[in-house]
Amino acid sequence: MTKEREQIIAQIEEQKKNPNLKLKLKERTEYFTNLLFYTLFDTDTEVAKNIDILEKTFEELIDLACWETDKPCHKLWQSYLEKLPEILEKLNLDAQAFIKSDPAANSIEEIYMAYPGFYAIAIYRLSHELLKIGVPLIPRLMTEYSHRLTGTDINPGADIGKSFFIDHATGIVIGETVIIKDNVKIYQGVTLGGLYVDRKLRNVKRHPTVENNVTIYANATILGGNTVIGANSTIGGNAWITKSVPENSIISNTSEIKIKKVV
Structure with missing residues (x-):
């Protein structure tokens, strides 16, 4: 083994500082x-x-x-x-x-x-x-x-009720402190997340609550630990929500689409 090779190996071993990885x-x-x-x-x-x-x-x-001796x-x-x-x-x-x-x-x-x-x-x-x-x-x-x-990114800490339906799956994010009740439907691209990321929010409810019988359509974003989506509500595609929604609501995000015929 050459001296240069030995030095490289020593440098790599020096940087491998986590014995539990x-x-x-x-x-x-x-x-x-x-x-x-x-x-x-x-x-x-x-x-x-x-x-x-x-x-x-x-x-x-x-x-x-289980490498932490104080938490056997x-x-x-x-x-x-x-x-x-x-x-x-x-x-x-x-x-x-x-x-x-x-x-x-x-x-x-x-x-x-x-x-x-x-x-x-x-x-x-x-x-x-x-x-x-x-x-x-x-x-x-x-x-x-x-x-x-x-x-689909579902944190294992989330609390999800019965009869949960995810359609297409791709791009869905469900954060650690999310609460989802029964009979909820979620479509692709939906995010149930936090308003911002800060280590000080650890162990704090920072993700939304979704009540019974709610449908959330594609690419909707719902943020914040105090945000509650009321029961029997429908959240339209591409909606951006940071405040609570009363039960039996329909939320839609409409934008003007112009179609021009090319002659």
């Missing part, structure tokens, strides 16, 4: 996420067999993710396992919302296998329960894996 955790989280999806939905997958594999993989993830991780698998039937029940309701809402859907199987919006919701719900029981980092890695696959 193990990319194996990211890779194994993606494997765990896929196992979960197959266990809950694939007809040919043996549930009992996969549960055993999931448990072993979960323990491996916990060993990789306990055996959390049983708590999570007990939540899986409830998560699956919610996801089946989500799938029914898709089949009821989208005239392009030809079968319930198509929803489970071909709809990126459903996949994004599934991984959100699976990660959200892990976050609730105190598992560090892994929930965020799961939703970022889904984000990469679907174009």
Whole structure:
């Protein structure tokens, strides 16, 4: 090995200052996420067999993710396992919302296998329960894996109710402190975000609340922790909202479009 090569290696090693940054955790989280999806939905997958594999993989993830000695991780698998039937029940309701809402859907199987919006919701719900029981980092890695696959960014900290429908999925952003109630429909490009970004807002509700039976059409932007979209409201495409909307409202963003015929 040349002296120049040794110097380069030493410089790289000097800059690798985070001993807990193990990319194996990211890779194994993606494997765990896929196992979960197959266990809950694939007809040919043996549930009992996969549960055993999931448990072993979960323990491996916990060993990789729990490096803070003052916040020890306990055996959390049983708590999570007990939540899986409830998560699956919610996801089946989500799938029914898709089949009821989208005239392009030809079968319930198509929803489970071909709809990126459903996949994004599934991984959100699976990660959200892990976050609730105190598992560090892994929930965020799961939703970022889904984000990469679907174009839908749902923070695992968001609180989303039953029968949630996402159409087309691409470009949707749902922030950490968002609250979405039941029977809500969201279309592509929608942002439920904060008014601004500041580290001091950590642990503060900075994202909107969406009440029951709300529809939000493409590319609408709704911002702010105090912003509430009232029940049974419809938010039109491209709307920009930073204040609360009363229930039973219709919000539209209209612009003049001129059509000139070229002779």
